[in-house]
Amino acid sequence: MPGRRAASILLLSLIPAAAAAYDGSPFYGYAFEPGGAYPLSLPQTLRATIAVPVPRMATKPADTLAELYPALAACWQAPTGLGAPSAGSDEIEITLRLSLRRDGSLIGPPRVTYAAGVSGPQRTTLVRGTLDALARCTPAHITPGLGRAIAGRPVALRFVYRPPA
Numbered sequence: 001m002p003g004r005r006a007a008s009i010l011l012l013s014l015i016p017a018a019a020a021a022y023d024g025s026p027f028y029g030y031a032f033e034p035g036g037a038y039p040l041s042l043p044q045t046l047r048a049t050i051a052v053p054v055p056r057m058a059t060k061p062a063d064t065l066a067e068l069y070p071a072l073a074a075c076w077q078a079p080t081g082l083g084a085p086s087a088g089s090d091e092i093e094i095t096l097r098l099s100l101r102r103d104g105s106l107i108g109p110p111r112v113t114y115a116a117g118v119s120g121p122q123r124t125t126l127v128r129g130t131l132d133a134l135a136r137c138t139p140a141h142i143t144p145g146l147g148r149a150i151a152g153r154p155v156a157l158r159f160v161y162r163p164p165a
Contacts (some may be wrong), residue, residue, distance in 0.1 A: 045097075046150065049158040052076045063143045068150070069157060075137040076159055079129025084163055085117040092117035094130050095158040102147035104140035113156065130159060 048069035053076055062068040085092050098110035112127050142150075 045154045045156050047156045047158070049160060052159045052161050053078070058141065061141045061143045061146075063146055065146075065150075068140060068142060068146065071140055071142075072134065072137050072157060073159060076130065076133040078161060078163065079125045081122075081125050082118070082129070082163075083122055086119055089117040090162065092126065092161045092163070093158060094126055095156055096130065096134065097154055097156050098134070099152055099154050100138075100140060100142075100147075100150055102144070102151040104138065104142045104147065106134075106138050107152065110134055114158070 046065060048065070050069055050073040052073050054070050054074045057074040058067060058071045062071045082092070093114065093116045094112060095114040096110045097113050099107040101107055110131060112130070115123055115126060118126050
């Protein structure tokens, strides 16, 4: 009977397949399936906090993230007219989110995601000064290996400035 055979095939197709151990091939299931999983990825955003101003600029291309972050912050100087931090704060902070190409140039304009310790016209001065400093330091001088590793990945770079007393 053709109807009975079609119903049997339909029922068999609804039975879940047995999970197999992960063997390194592409996996399109879920990480919590019994007997199988895939390696979890690294966090998508590369993050760093840099105390600015940085004492000196790098003389060789950055080959690691630990060398890249100070290289990007090396051009930052306290903008003229920045003044002292707001009451209740002893430091000024600003965080930029950006992405770089393999050659160290910016992909699109950086975005300011956080600023604290200043308000009003001082905030505008801080944002403008920080974006100008990043423009002076890009394209970043990086090695081809680091360029391949970071190309297109978002970078969140936090500058912390403690004005002299």
